[in-house]
Amino acid sequence: MNHPSVSVRETIRAKLKQIWGYDDFRSPQGEIVQCLLEQRDALIIMPTGGGKSLCFQLPALMQAGLTIIVSPLVALMENQVQELRQRRLPAALLHSEVSKQQRRQTLWALENQSLRLLYLSPETLLSEAVWERLCQPDLKINGLILDEAHCLVQWGDTFRPAYYRLGVVRPALLKCKPEGTKIAIAAFTATANPDAQQTIQRVLQLQQPEVFRLNPYRANLHLNVQVVWTPRQRRQQMLKFIQAQLGQAGLVYVRTRRDSETLAEWLSQQGFQTAAYHAGLSADERRQLEKAWLGGTMHFVICTCAFGMGIDKPNVRWVVHFHSPLLLSEYVQEVGRAGRDGKPATALTLISETTGWLDPEDKQRRQFFVEQAQKQQRSAQALSHKLPTQGDVASVSRQFKDGVIALSLLNSTGHLEWSDPFHYVMKPGNVDRRGQSNTQAAKQMTEYLKTRDCRWRFLLGAFGFESDALSLRCGHCDNCRH
Known part of the structure; x- marks a missing residue:
């Protein structure tokens, strides 16, 4: 340099x-x-x-x-x-x-x-x-x-x-x-x-x-994963954790809009002042919730991934993943909302037992994610035979449902190139499956949740900081403490 x-x-x-x-x-x-x-x-x-x-x-x-x-x-x-x-x-x-x-x-x-x-x-x-x-x-x-x-x-x-x-x-x-x-x-x-x-x-x-x-390790952030056996126990464990953090700023992450609303309603019935935050709210509703949380009049919100990115609140003391994210990158982003002031903070993720017999939600959610990805790939593949060898986004969008998504998938697998931001050219030949698909990345998230090794070492290794992982002595994730 x-x-x-x-x-x-x-x-x-x-x-x-x-x-x-x-x-x-x-x-x-x-x-x-x-x-x-x-x-x-x-x-x-x-x-x-x-x-x-x-x-x-x-x-x-x-x-x-x-x-x-x-x-x-x-x-x-x-x-x-x-x-x-x-x-x-x-x-x-x-x-x-x-x-x-x-x-x-x-x-x-x-x-x-x-x-x-x-x-x-x-x-x-x-x-x-x-x-x-x-x-x-x-x-x-x-x-x-x-x-x-x-x-x-x-x-x-x-x-x-x-x-x-x-x-x-x-x-x-x-x-x-x-x-x-x-x-x-x-x-x-x-x-x-x-x-x-x-x-x-x-x-x-x-x-x-x-x-x-720079590696993502944060010495003040304590990582914990807890197995729950039923949907009722999942709620009770979250309730117990939140009660232990009374008065401290935090976030509860769920995966869907419906989950955020259902859980917010239940917690309100338990006497907590909270609300659901998701992309379906109006701009004014979102700003009001952000203001209440940033100002401390509402200690925590039940949110999807639409909340928290780039919002600067240094004194967040805890993050609960009521549902685990599908990707490790989402997880690190979301737990990273806690403890930005350098003081101790805790992240808790609740997961179903491995079989999913008694609490099948996690298993069903992962399966839905995989099936949706496969369905979109098949749809894009079918559309590739109907598209002209060169064309523009606007025409494809008008002619085919989800046509723009199909173009993007075909681009990601090497089937087409963009000649400018609005026009494409189809490419003949074999598919070049570059990079790691989100389906494969989801398996890495499952491995993290099940690992018995140090959680921070796992994260450092997953994000390409292998040498830092080897020398790390964490001592403050649940696996290291146990």
Whole structure:
């Protein structure tokens, strides 16, 4: 890596002090900022609460021109932009829930080049109104940041297919810009195993990226997995755990909207002030719940994975997984909400006994996940014989139900390539099954829940930090204590 001169380092630190009030960076924040200022591609893996957002916000504010941040969730965008605006910094966001007036104001600011940071979902980035403006030759774009990049791997080939088109955004934009223009791409995440890292680099078409990796180990976070034998016992064990944490901030994670509502109602009947949080709530309802939880008037919420990503509440003391996540990356993200202030925190996961005879929910949920993935693959395979050898997303979307998802699945298995964010070309020949499918990744989650080894050592090994795992002496997960 090129080492910045003393004067450049001093300028960067002075800007850090001016905006955030910090005297210096935590390693490797300074190196990441320098990398992005030099407009080099990067892949950054840092633990939850490691200060990732500062790493791309600071270089964006130090340069003339626009930095685009692609972010998966409305709450995540709104929290970051609100914080930046409170500091009177030129940042804005666009998503499906933004009012028409706010949308007009943001598009006007984009056209007039008065923004430094623009937060968008992948879908909004590729919408006609936004794309048209980004392609204006005189709009200077410095970088494309993918925040929470693990979402590309988890959601990109099915749930959020726009993610798999992000790799052709840079070459498409460069065609519209003056010769010699450079646009850097950086992907940030707290969780990416070696397979996920390869997928991110391949899909985004990163060019000789600088890779920054910190392992996810948190010495203050105590990991526990507890077997329950019946649905009733699952509720009772959770109740017992929450009662022992009275007055402390926490989160209860479930997997579906219906589960969150049912469990919230039951806990309310037990005398707790809580509520369900999921993607089906209105924007106002979600903001009210976030405000109540962040402000401490509601100590915990029953939530799906739609909650918590990027929300900064340092004093969360506990996280319960009433249902275990399907993927290890989801698990590390969600337990990582706890103990961000460095003080002791506990994560408890409740699981059915192995056979699933008495409490079949976990087994049924995993089976449903596998069957859905297989069904989507079969559907995409069948559609591949009906599609023209080259075409566009809009036409396929109009002609075929779930056609866009099928395109993304065909892309992920090497059946087609994107010629730009809106057009594809089918590829003849054998299928190239690259990377690790989510079905295989789900098996790794099951192995973690059943392991008798140190849980933190298992996690470090799973995310590619084998040497760190060998030297780790945890002592504070349930397996080590026992």
